[in-house]
Each structure stands twice: as structure tokens, then as C-alpha cells.
Amino acid sequence: MIIILLGPPGAGKGTQAQRIESSQGLVQLSTGDMLRAAVAAETEVGKKAKDFMEAGKLVTDEIVVGIIADRIEEEDCKNGFLLDGFPRTVAQAEALDNMLDQKNLKLDAVIEMQVDDGALVDRITGRYTCSECNQGYHDKNLKPKVDGVCDNCGSTNFKRRADDNKETVTSRLESYHAQTAPLLPYYGDKGVLKSVDGMADIDDVTAQINDVLGNLS
Numbered sequence: 001m002i003i004i005l006l007g008p009p010g011a012g013k014g015t016q017a018q019r020i021e022s023s024q025g026l027v028q029l030s031t032g033d034m035l036r037a038a039v040a041a042e043t044e045v046g047k048k049a050k051d052f053m054e055a056g057k058l059v060t061d062e063i064v065v066g067i068i069a070d071r072i073e074e075e076d077c078k079n080g081f082l083l084d085g086f087p088r089t090v091a092q093a094e095a096l097d098n099m100l101d102q103k104n105l106k107l108d109a110v111i112e113m114q115v116d117d118g119a120l121v122d123r124i125t126g127r128y129t130c131s132e133c134n135q136g137y138h139d140k141n142l143k144p145k146v147d148g149v150c151d152n153c154g155s156t157n158f159k160r161r162a163d164d165n166k167e168t169v170t171s172r173l174e175s176y177h178a179q180t181a182p183l184l185p186y187y188g189d190k191g192v193l194k195s196v197d198g199m200a201d202i203d204d205v206t207a208q209i210n211d212v213l214g215n216l217s
């Protein structure tokens with residue numbers, strides 16, 4: 001299965017992708033996570049991406065298309081994958097169509113997570129992740145079972161993203177509306193767009209996504 005999770009910053013793409021990855025055995029491909037790893041490792045890609053990311057602007061299509069083209073060649077993508085944060089422009093969507101055509105693969109569904117802009121700032125400024133295993137949490141909405149200890153791996157080290165502040169969120173939302181929202185009619189016209197209510201609580205959103213996945217094929 002090849003699935004895209006589409007939605008504004010803070011919509012819950014990463015949260016749901018981690019759940020689908022474990023329940024459906026689909027590997028999560030998050031361009032945001034890959035770019036943050038490249039920035040941390042100070043690779044050539046990371047050096048090019050850093051300023052765009054910290055300003056809440058999109059990294060160039062060329063960089064992210066290159067990252068995804070390489071990544072989907074890897075063994076763990078053979079049985080399908082779940083794209084989180086890619087594509088984000090019509091040019092990226094066209095590049096993905098070409099990649100899939102060349103491999104004789106088909107896109108099964110694009111799941112749009114609908115969330116009001118007003119809820120996103122709170123979600124993003126309250127977010128943190130485990131430094132060891134990347135499990136996501138939120139100050140109010142999703143706390144670890146034992147305070148300060150990761151449910152998944154037991155680590156007590158957590159981190160926050162450099163772009164998770166109010167100013168950058170505003171710019172990320174602008175990029176979403178101007179550059180990414182045009183993908184909704186793009187995929188709507190292809191008949192693969194499914195929408196879920198991303199304002200519902202986290203387990204409810206998972207159930208809605210599982211319904212969509214269960215009705216495919």
C-alpha cells in the first residue's frame with residue numbers, strides 16, 4: 001500500500017503515521033524527520049535546508065524529491081510506504097507520480113487531516129519527542145504514562161524542534177495554504193482523496209484512518 005498523509009503543520013501526521021507504521025507494517029517516510037537528521041549531521045543537504053526550515057519555509061523541490069527518490073529504493077519500502085510531509089507542492093506531486101509510474105506502482109489513497117488553524121499553534125508549541133526513539137508527546141494532549149519517562153523505550157531525554165515556536169508556525173501555515181493546499185484538488189481530481197476529522201481526539205482519528213485503509217483495495 002502507498003498512502004500519503006496530508007495536512008497542515010500540527011495536524012497529527014507524524015502521530016498517526018507512527019501508529020499506522022506499527023499496526024499496518026508500512027514504513028513511515030517523513031521528509032521533515034529526514035531533513036532534521038540531515039541538519040543535525042551537518043550534511044550538504046542539511047546545510048542547504050537549515051535556514052529554510054528555521055524560517056518555516058519549504059525546502060526546494062529538488063532536495064526533497066531527491067531524498068524521496070533515494071529512500072523508496074530501499075528494501076523496507078518494498079511492501080509499501082506511508083508518506084508524511086511529502087509531497088507538499090504540485091511539482092513534488094508530479095515528481096512522485098513519475099517515480100511511481102516508473103516502478104509500476106499505484107498510489108492507494110491521500111488522507112487529508114482537517115484541522116482548524118486555531119488549534120495548530122497550541123498543538124505545535126506543546127509538542128516534544130523522545131530523544132532516543134522519536135516517539136511524539138504533547139504537554140497537555142499526550143503525556144507519557146510515567147511523567148518524564150518515554151512509554152516506548154524508557155528514555156528520560158526529550159527534545160523540542162527548533163521550528164516549534166509561534167512565529168515560525170505562522171510562516172509554516174502560510175506555506176501550507178499557499179503551496180500545499182492546491183494538492184487537495186490535484187488528488188481530488190484523481191479520485192484518491194479521503195478526508196478525516198483531525199480535530200477529533202487522537203484515538204478517534206486513528207479509528208477514522210483505519211476505516212479508510214480498511215475500505216481500500
Ligand code: AP5
Binds near residue numbers: 016033054059086142
Ligand atoms: P515537517 O516535519 O513535515 O512539519 P509540518 O508539516 O510542519 O508538520 P508537523 O510535523 O509540525 O506536524 P504533524 O502533522 O506531524 O503533527 P504531530 O503528529 O507532530 O516539516 C518541517 C519543515 O521541513 C517544513 O517547514 C519545511 O521547511 C521542511 N520540509 C519537510 N518536508 C518538506 C517537503 N516535502 N517540501 C519542502 N520542505 C519540506 O502533532 C502535533 C502535536 O499535536 C503533537 O504534540 C501531538 O501529540 C498533538 N496531536 C496530534 N494529534 C492530535 C489530536 N487529534 N488532538 C490533540 N492533539 C494532537
Ligand code: MG
Binds near residue numbers: 013014015030032085
Ligand atoms: Mg510531523
Ligand code: ZN
Binds near residue numbers: 131152
Ligand atoms: Zn523513546
